[in-house]
Amino acid sequence: MLGDKRILISGAGPVGYATALNLARLGVPFTLLEAGDRIFEDPRAGTIHPPTLEMFEDSGVTQTMMQQGFVVSNFHYRDRRGGVVANFDLGVLADVTRYPFRLMLEQHKLSHILREKLKAYGGHEILNEHRVVHVEQDGEGVSARVETPQGLKTLRGAFIVGCDGGRSQVRKSMNVTFDGFTYPERFLVLSTLYDFARHGYASTNYIADPEEWCALFRVPGQDGKGLWRILFPASDAPAEELFEEASIQARIQGFNPKEGDYAIVHRNIYEVHQRVASSYRDGRMLLAGDAAHINNPLGGMGMNFGLHDSFNLAEKLGKIWFEGASHDLLDLYDRQRRTVAQEFLQRQTIENKRNIEQKDPAARAAFYDELRSIVADPAKLHAYLLRAAMIEGLRRSNSIA
Numbered sequence: 001m002l003g004d005k006r007i008l009i010s011g012a013g014p015v016g017y018a019t020a021l022n023l024a025r026l027g028v029p030f031t032l033l034e035a036g037d038r039i040f041e042d043p044r045a046g047t048i049h050p051p052t053l054e055m056f057e058d059s060g061v062t063q064t065m066m067q068q069g070f071v072v073s074n075f076h077y078r079d080r081r082g083g084v085v086a087n088f089d090l091g092v093l094a095d096v097t098r099y100p101f102r103l104m105l106e107q108h109k110l111s112h113i114l115r116e117k118l119k120a121y122g123g124h125e126i127l128n129e130h131r132v133v134h135v136e137q138d139g140e141g142v143s144a145r146v147e148t149p150q151g152l153k154t155l156r157g158a159f160i161v162g163c164d165g166g167r168s169q170v171r172k173s174m175n176v177t178f179d180g181f182t183y184p185e186r187f188l189v190l191s192t193l194y195d196f197a198r199h200g201y202a203s204t205n206y207i208a209d210p211e212e213w214c215a216l217f218r219v220p221g222q223d224g225k226g227l228w229r230i231l232f233p234a235s236d237a238p239a240e241e242l243f244e245e246a247s248i249q250a251r252i253q254g255f256n257p258k259e260g261d262y263a264i265v266h267r268n269i270y271e272v273h274q275r276v277a278s279s280y281r282d283g284r285m286l287l288a289g290d291a292a293h294i295n296n297p298l299g300g301m302g303m304n305f306g307l308h309d310s311f312n313l314a315e316k317l318g319k320i321w322f323e324g325a326s327h328d329l330l331d332l333y334d335r336q337r338r339t340v341a342q343e344f345l346q347r348q349t350i351e352n353k354r355n356i357e358q359k360d361p362a363a364r365a366a367f368y369d370e371l372r373s374i375v376a377d378p379a380k381l382h383a384y385l386l387r388a389a390m391i392e393g394l395r396r397s398n399s400i401a
């Protein structure tokens with residue numbers, strides 16, 4: 001056991017593992033507590049943006065991700081009935097990033113890479129089947145009540161970082177609110193091995209429609225050869241009804257008719273929220289990732305944003321740990337990351353959803369005209385992609401003092 005002289009991390013999703021690796025590289029001791037018994041493999045994040053690839057370069061994580069992922073250098077915005085509206089070429093970002101593309105790699109594979117990289121470092125422990133149920137703090141540190149197969153335990157740490165997702169128990173133990181809203185519809189995610197590229201689709205496509213929009217992506221899949229994921233809006237009907245074979249086939253045939261059925265590999269359903277914690281810091285308790293902010297997945301930003309939180313926070317914790325820096329640095333973390341969660345992450349993802357489902361024909365036509373004018377003008381395209389590739393938000397975050 002590491003005793004009190006460590007940081008506790010609650011939750012070993014991609015953000016918890018990234019926080020762990022970032023602290024390990026600095027030499028800060030920590031204990032990573034995970035409720036589950038393994039890394040979950042449900043199909044969630046698959047898109048990794050340029051700043052994230054830059055941040056993971058020094059640890060070698062990016063190089064391993066590049067070996068396993070697909071490089072996607074363009075994406076389509078489409079109208080479900082009218083076809084391609086605009087083709088966005090990410091190559092125009094080559095003047096600002098070494099990674100002018102999106103990397104498609106499933107989030108559980110990133111977690112496995114991070115866990116593997118951690119093996120090179122000492123001074124930490126990773127405890128699965130350790131669910132944080134409550135956290136308290138005093139002047140010296142935090143006490144986390146943890147449910148384990150051996151019963152309840154209390155673990156001490158100097159700080160706790162809540163990376164325990166949208167239902168974060170750390171956040172619930174803090175004096176903060178989680179304001180925002182939940183969409184009435186849910187998102188249905190289907191995966192198929194059927195290759196949509198033969199119909200002219202890009203590897204990433206946002207397909208707008210007033211009645212049933214969808215988003216279509218190609219991720220590596222289990223064998224690394226390619227699996228297509230399709231995201232649809234879904235009602236609050238029971239999952240068995242939404243997963244019913246005939247209705248799934250009708251949905252996919254509806255936007256891409258073909259002979260015979262699609263072979264479906266996964267079916268998942270997610271609730272979708274737009275919320276940001278009122279503070280990422282309450283004394284020695286901190287939040288990062290989905291514990292701090294949740295949003296709809298259109299634009300592929302939530303996990304990336306959480307990873308950026310992790311790099312920002314770990315650097316500040318390192319300064320407090322080794323250089324005796326003031327705890328006020330943690331307020332700077334809150335200001336830098338929470339401001340951009342509101343200004344960029346929330347704003348952009350809410351807009352993305354509003355645009356893709358736009359019901360007013362005039363507003364839809366105006367939006368398509370705007371997209372066409374963006375791709376036709378190199379300066380506008382550059383500015384648009386700086387935001388879509390999460391570079392602008394990160395610059396804004398780093399500019400906050």
Ligand SMILES: Cc1cc2nc3c(=O)[nH]c(=O)nc-3n(C[C@H](O)[C@H](O)[C@H](O)COP(=O)(O)OP(=O)(O)OC[C@H]3O[C@@H](n4cnc5c(N)ncnc54)[C@H](O)[C@@H]3O)c2cc1C
Pocket residue numbers: 010011012013014015016033034035036040043044045046047048107130131132133163164165166167168169170187189270288289290291297299300301302303304305306
């Ligand atoms: C369909 C879909 C597609 C998406 N696509 C993208 C994308 O392309 N790009 C992108 O950037 N984002 C995307 N996202 C968002 C992304 O999945 C999340 O932002 C990401 O999972 C957040 O990571 P996290 O580590 O903060 O939280 P999580 O992944 O939720 O991990 C939290 C971890 O904490 C553990 N835990 C929970 N409670 C406790 C507790 N009390 N004690 C201990 N451990 C606990 C959980 O078991 C889990 O392992 C998508 C989401 C969905 C639903």
